[in-house]
Amino acid sequence: MTEHDGFRIERDEGRGVATITLDVPGKLNRVSLAARRQLAAAFAELGDDQAVRTVVMTGAGGAFTAGGDIASFLTAPVDEMTSLAFNVAAPERCPKPVIARIEGYCLGVGFELSLACDFRICSDDAQLGLPEIGLGMIPGSGGTQRLARLIGLSRAKDVIMRRKRISAEDALAWGLVSEVVPAAELDAAVDRVVDELGALSPVALAMAKRVLNHVYDAPLHVGLDLEGIAYGVLKSTDDFREGVESFVEKRPPKFEGR
Numbered sequence: 001m002t003e004h005d006g007f008r009i010e011r012d013e014g015r016g017v018a019t020i021t022l023d024v025p026g027k028l029n030r031v032s033l034a035a036r037r038q039l040a041a042a043f044a045e046l047g048d049d050q051a052v053r054t055v056v057m058t059g060a061g062g063a064f065t066a067g068g069d070i071a072s073f074l075t076a077p078v079d080e081m082t083s084l085a086f087n088v089a090a091p092e093r094c095p096k097p098v099i100a101r102i103e104g105y106c107l108g109v110g111f112e113l114s115l116a117c118d119f120r121i122c123s124d125d126a127q128l129g130l131p132e133i134g135l136g137m138i139p140g141s142g143g144t145q146r147l148a149r150l151i152g153l154s155r156a157k158d159v160i161m162r163r164k165r166i167s168a169e170d171a172l173a174w175g176l177v178s179e180v181v182p183a184a185e186l187d188a189a190v191d192r193v194v195d196e197l198g199a200l201s202p203v204a205l206a207m208a209k210r211v212l213n214h215v216y217d218a219p220l221h222v223g224l225d226l227e228g229i230a231y232g233v234l235k236s237t238d239d240f241r242e243g244v245e246s247f248v249e250k251r252p253p254k255f256e257g258r
């Protein structure tokens with residue numbers, strides 16, 4: 001079994017879901033540099049695993065994470081520090097839908113990881129932020145870029161340059177998270193989305209994710225072209241045939257992912 005520094009992976013094969021839980025008791029689930037590399041490898045492995053339809057990322061003990069392991073930054077090699085964004089982009093590269101289940105603190109690299117996920121579902125006590133400027137640093141794992149694209153430059157400057165923490169309420173109003181629920185209802189809310197996604201075609205979901213992510217900031221004509229090509233590829237899948245036939249036959253579809 002692979003050793004992970006500060007996180008574990010559990011699989012529920014019946015529901016096709018793998019859950020990655022950040023878990024560093026007493027240290028608010030701080031994420032080490034080794035953990036970032038291991039998380040990238042774990043997402044790649046889960047992406048290849050046909051039994052996994054959805055990945056959930058979360059934190060133990062009432063917090064997602066308070067962020068990167070601050071003290072280790074001073075001794076990290078420069079090349080490690082300039083490529084942080086690659087490892088943290090792993091949920092985005094993963095062909096499976098990835099849900100961030102967020103409660104409590106979701107700071108620094110934790111927030112950046114969640115920004116690379118497809119869906120963010122949070123409890124009403126969640127606090128999201130990128131406080132790195134207070135350390136004389138900037139968010140270096142994709143935070144400056146993804147946050148501004150998701151909430152706009154003005155709000156991103158408040159969060160990054162003034163260390164404004166985003167409440168769950170604001171996160172919902174700004175379209176940053178898809179759902180906010182009381183803490184006691186968080187698991188049920190995540191389970192609903194897992195089951196919803198698990199009933200859909202894995203190949204169509206993977207293609208939708210790829211087209212949405214890859215051409216988000218490309219010119220419109222490039223995006224439209226890629227969308228058309230992806231549509232053409234999906235046209236020949238068994239899942240598309242099943243989707244159409246099940247609609248016509250008035251029965252629920254059974255998608256096999258091919």
Ligand code: COA
Nearest residue numbers: 026027028030066067068069070071105107108109131132
């Ligand atoms: N890296 C390493 N350790 C961390 C950490 C981090 N990012 N965040 C918290 N911890 C540790 C603390 O050092 C403390 O350990 P200790 O008890 O051995 O001293 C423990 O977790 C609890 O943190 P503490 O600060 O006592 O809790 P709090 O409730 O008073 O404050 C925060 C919570 C999140 C506001 C505060 O811990 C904080 O500001 N953390 C850093 C956030 C940050 O800058 N993240 C970006 C990093 S790049």
